[in-house]
Amino acid sequence: MQVKRTGIVALSSFYIIALLVIGELLLYKDNRESSRNKRSIFTRTNPGNETDLPLIFVGGVPSSGTTLMRSMLDAHPDIRCSPETRLLSWLMLELKEWHRGEDETHRLAEAGVVPYVLDTAVTKFMLQIIKHHSTPKSFFCNKDPLLLLDMIYLKKLFRNAKFIYMVRDGRANAHSLVSRNVTILGVEPTSYRTMLQFWNRASLQMYASCNVLGEAVCLPVHYEKLVLQPVQTTKKIFEFLDIDWNPEVLHHERHVKETLSQFEFLTDQVKKPIYLDALTSWFGKIPLDVERDMAKIAPMLKILGYDPNNREPNYGEPDDFVSGIVKY
Template structure:
C-alpha cells in the first residue's frame, strides 16, 4: 500500500490533469482559448511532476551538496541569496559582481523559475483550493514541492563550498534563511532602456511601464519592510555605479562574507558565451568595466508628454526613492575615487 501522503499526491495528480475548464464565457456561449488551455495544462503537468518529485525523494534523504556549514535537517533552511528588481534595474550587473567573488556562485535567472513562482501564486488563488487542503496537499506539500524543485535548479551547478545566489524572484516563505537584494533604478532609465529595445516611443507604452515599475516596487518594499534589514537589502543602481567600493562593501557585510576588490572587476570573470545563451536580455555594457553611461542614456530621449507630466500621474515611488521628476538631467552624486580612476583611464 502507498504511504498516506503519497496517495494524496496521486489524488492531486489525477485532479489537476483533468480536462481544462473553458475560460471565456460570454452571453451564455462557451469558447476555448487554445493558448490558455495549453499553458494551464503545462503548469498542471509541471505541478504533478513537482509533487511526485518530492514524493519520490522523501525516502532518499538530503543530498551531500545541500549540507553547508554543518548538518541541515531541512534543505529549505539552507543559506541562499536572491537578486530581484524591475527589468533593466541592474540585476544582471550585481549578479555578475557577486559571481566574481571566490566564495559566491550566482546563477542566471530563467523563464522556468518565473513561471514556477507565477504558478504558485495562481495555485494559492485556485478557486477549488479547498480540495487541495482536504487532500493534504495544500499548503505544505505544494510549498515543499516548489522549494525542492527550486533547490535542484539553484544548487545543481553551485559548488558545495560556495554561497549560492540566484537572480530571480524570492519567496521568503519557501526559504526562511535566504536573503534578498532588491535593485532599484530611476524608472525613467528603466523604461527608456526597455522600450528602446523595441523601438517604441509612444507615450501610452511609457505610462504603462511606469505604472508597472511603481506597482512592482510597492510590492517588494512592503515585503522588505515585513522581513526587516536582516533579510532584505535595498541597493540603488546609481549609487552602485557611482560608489562601487562603498556599495559592494555594504552588500558583503549584509551577506556576512569578506569583501575583496575583484568584485569591482566583474568583466574579468564573466563568461560572455554562457550568459548570452542563458539570459533573455543582456546589454553589451555588462561585458565592459564599470562606467557611467547608463546614468544618463535616457537624458533628452523621453517623449515630451512624459517629461512634463511624470510628477502628476501617481508614480508614487519616484519620490520615495528620491528620484525628482522635475529634474530632467539629474545629478545622482559624485563618483568615488575608484570610479574617477576608471573615468580618467
C-alpha cells in the same frame, strides 16, 4: 540617496500592497525576532536541512541592474550566482494560478495537496535549480528579477535567505525596456507611460515587502550608487551578507564570460568594466506629456529618493576607483 516622504496617493497605494502581503507576514512574524541578529541568521545552518542554506536572492524590476549585481557576486570566489533561468518566476506565477479561485483551492485540498505539501514541493524544486544549474561554491545565489515580488513567501520557505533588491530611477528603467522592445509580464513596451506604470506597481510591491522583512534580511541597492561608488556600495553589500569582501567583485568583466547567457538582458554591457553611460541615456527621450505627469504616473520615484520633476538629475560623483585614481 535618502528616501523621501510621499503624498496621500502614494501612501494609499502603499497600504494596498501592505494588505496584500499581510497574510504571509503573519506566517513570517514568529521568526522575526531571530532575524534581528544579522550575523547569526546568515551563518547558522543545519547540514541536515537544506532549507537552512543561506541563499542570496537578487532581484528588482527588470533592467534595474540585476545582471550587473549578479555578475559582481559571481566574481567573488566563494559565491555562485549564474544567469537567470526564469523558471522560479514562472513557478510562482503557476502557484498563484493554482490558488486563484476557491474551487481550485478546495479541489487541491480534497486531493490531499494542502499548503504544506505545495510548499515542500516548491522548496525542493527551487533548491534543485539553484544548487545544480552550475558549479557549486560555498554560497548559492539566484538572480531572477521578478522573483522578489514573492520575497515574503521565499523567506517562509528559506529562513536564512537574504534579498538584494536592486533599485533604479524608473525613468531610466522604462527607457531601457521601451528602447529594446522588452515585454514584461504581458506588459507591451508600447509607451513610456505604460512601462512607468508597470515599474511603479512592481516597485511598490517589492519596496513594501522589503520593509516588512526588515534591514537584516532585505537590502535595497541603488543602481546609481553601485556604478558611481562601487567600492563603498559592494562593501556594504558584503557586510549585509556577512561574507568577506573581495576586490575581484569590482572586476566582474574578468569573470563574466564563465557565466554569461545570451538570453539575459544587457549582456553586452556586463562584458565591460563599470561604466556610466546608462545613467543618462534616458535624458531627453521621455515624451513631454509623460514628463509632465511623472509624479502622478510613478509616485514611487519620490519614495525611492528620485525627483520626478528633475529631468536631468545628478546622481552623484564617481569614486576614485571609477575615476581611475585608485586601483584594486
